[in-house]
Amino acid sequence: MLLELAGCILLSDKSRSILDLEDLPIELFPPFFVEAFSRGHTEVLKKMVQAWPFTCLPLGALMRKPQLDMLRVALDGLDMLLALQDRPR
Numbered sequence: 001m002l003l004e005l006a007g008c009i010l011l012s013d014k015s016r017s018i019l020d021l022e023d024l025p026i027e028l029f030p031p032f033f034v035e036a037f038s039r040g041h042t043e044v045l046k047k048m049v050q051a052w053p054f055t056c057l058p059l060g061a062l063m064r065k066p067q068l069d070m071l072r073v074a075l076d077g078l079d080m081l082l083a084l085q086d087r088p089r
Contacts, residue, residue, distance in 0.1 A: 007035040011044060026053040037062055042073045049077030050084075 011032070024032065029052065036045045049057065059074055 004035075007032050011036060011039060011041050021047055021051045029053055030058075034062070037067070037070050037074070040067075040070060042070070045070065045073050046077035046080065049074050050081045 006028075029048065033045070033048050033052075036048060057074075057078070059071065062071065062074070
């Protein structure tokens with residue numbers, strides 16, 4: 001219950017959500033990712049994909065909830081992340 005409330009508060013302010021991702025404990029990424037996906041928070045979802053702290057991003061589990069626009073947003077976030085990694089330093 002408390003985790004759901006924290007997710008709602010964090011996602012209610014998109015700009016704060018994006019800034020707070022740096023300080024978000026990694027165990028909160030999965031539930032907040034699902035919440036952002038379910039509620040249609042596209043910018044937060046893109047940033048979460050880019051900041052994803054795990055080696056696997058379980059997009060397959062989200063396919064059970066057919067929201068093609070949100071899947072495209074998540075894939076766009078992956079594309080941005082790959083583009084940043086391919087850039088010469």
